[in-house]
Amino acid sequence: xxxxxxxxxxxxxxxxxxxxxxxxxxxxxxxxxxxxxxxxxxxxxxxxxxxxxxxxxxxxxxxxxxxxxxxxxxxxxxxxxxxxxxxxxxxxxxxxxxxxxxxxxxxxxxxxxxxxxxxxxxxxxxxxxxxxxxxxxxxxxxxxxxxxxxxxxxxxxxxxxxxxxxxxxxxxxxxxxxxxxxxxxxxxxxxxxxxxxxxxxxxxxxxxxxxxxxxxxxxxxxxxxxxxxxxxxxxxxxxxxxxxxxxxxxxxxxxxxxxx
Numbered sequence: 001x002x003x004x005x006x007x008x009x010x011x012x013x014x015x016x017x018x019x020x021x022x023x024x025x026x027x028x029x030x031x032x033x034x035x036x037x038x039x040x041x042x043x044x045x046x047x048x049x050x051x052x053x054x055x056x057x058x059x060x061x062x063x064x065x066x067x068x069x070x071x072x073x074x075x076x077x078x079x080x081x082x083x084x085x086x087x088x089x090x091x092x093x094x095x096x097x098x099x100x101x102x103x104x105x106x107x108x109x110x111x112x113x114x115x116x117x118x119x120x121x122x123x124x125x126x127x128x129x130x131x132x133x134x135x136x137x138x139x140x141x142x143x144x145x146x147x148x149x150x151x152x153x154x155x156x157x158x159x160x161x162x163x164x165x166x167x168x169x170x171x172x173x174x175x176x177x178x179x180x181x182x183x184x185x186x187x188x189x190x191x192x193x194x195x196x197x198x199x200x201x202x203x204x205x206x207x208x209x210x211x212x213x214x215x216x217x218x219x220x221x222x223x224x225x226x227x228x229x230x231x232x233x234x235x236x237x238x239x240x241x242x243x244x245x246x247x248x249x250x251x252x253x254x255x256x257x258x259x260x
Contacts, residue, residue, distance in 0.1 A: 003127075005231070006239040013239070014228035021196060021224030022217040029204035040207040048205045055202060056219050059195050063226040066184070070233040077179045077236035077243045084172035085247035088114050091165040092255045098158050106144050107255070113137040114252050118245045125237045130177050138173075142166055183234050192227060199223070 005013055032038040088110065095107050113134070121131035145166055150159035203216050236243045 006126075006235070008240075010232050010240045013232055014225055017228035017231065018221045018224040021220040021227070024196070024200050025203050025216050025220040026213060028200045029206075029208070032201075032204045038201070038204040040205055042207065044205055045207045048202055052199065052202045052206070052216075055195070055199055056223070059199065059223055060226065062195075063192075063223065063230060066188070067226065067230050067233070070184070070230055073179075073182055074233050074236045074243070077176070077182075080172055080176050080179060081243055081245075082247045084169060084176060085114075085251040087165050087168045087172065088248075089251040089254050091162060091169065092258065094158050094162050094165065096258055098155060098162075100148075100155075103148060106141060107258075109137075109141050109144075111252065111255050113141060114248055114255065118248050118252070122237075122245055125177070125180050126242075128180055130180075138169070142170070180235075180237050182236070184230075196220075196223070196227075 005016065008016075029038070029040075092107055092110050095103055095110065098104065116131065116134040116137045121134040124131045145162050148159055148162075150156045199220065203220075206212060206216070232239055232241050
């Protein structure tokens, strides 16, 4: 179901959770009305309303804290991507400055690797996979740079920076691929579902007036909207609001401009 929802725009996803929560608070009490346990009466309405307020506050606080955590994970993924793109661009700059045509000849291979990240690996990441094509595209670069025998002085200094960039590119790619699988545990969504069920059942024991129905539906809609936003940011590389390839696109533009 989650893969299906991520194919829709963010506004649709939020509306989906908002509508489900609001409709449940309105419809479920009507369905449960024949059951004596959930039949509203003046004696328990006041108590239930106070209990409902406490439950709503706790759920809202928990969702807000979760949203902060999800946003933190999202920003971390963005930082990883920006750093990886910067190191690829830096390696290209070092290859161009090395002063050896054979070493400079590695730059087109590095450019193909950067393009492969955008065209091959990014779509694969949206489905929790990596790209074998992208991984293999980096192998000749790492092997060729490792095989370089720098001359003393300037080339030795540049070569040392090249090796650092190679290591960082490999490390950051692994971290980026690991972050694809970072998400809230399934048990969290089970708890959210349980909390919403409890809220709906509590709302079922409240004597209804048009104003109370509107208020309860509005409160449930707020929680549904929070759940929708948490869902959107849960996976940094899925959906409309996801970490995109902007950093790599900029690096590719700069790498191409270096030849002009």
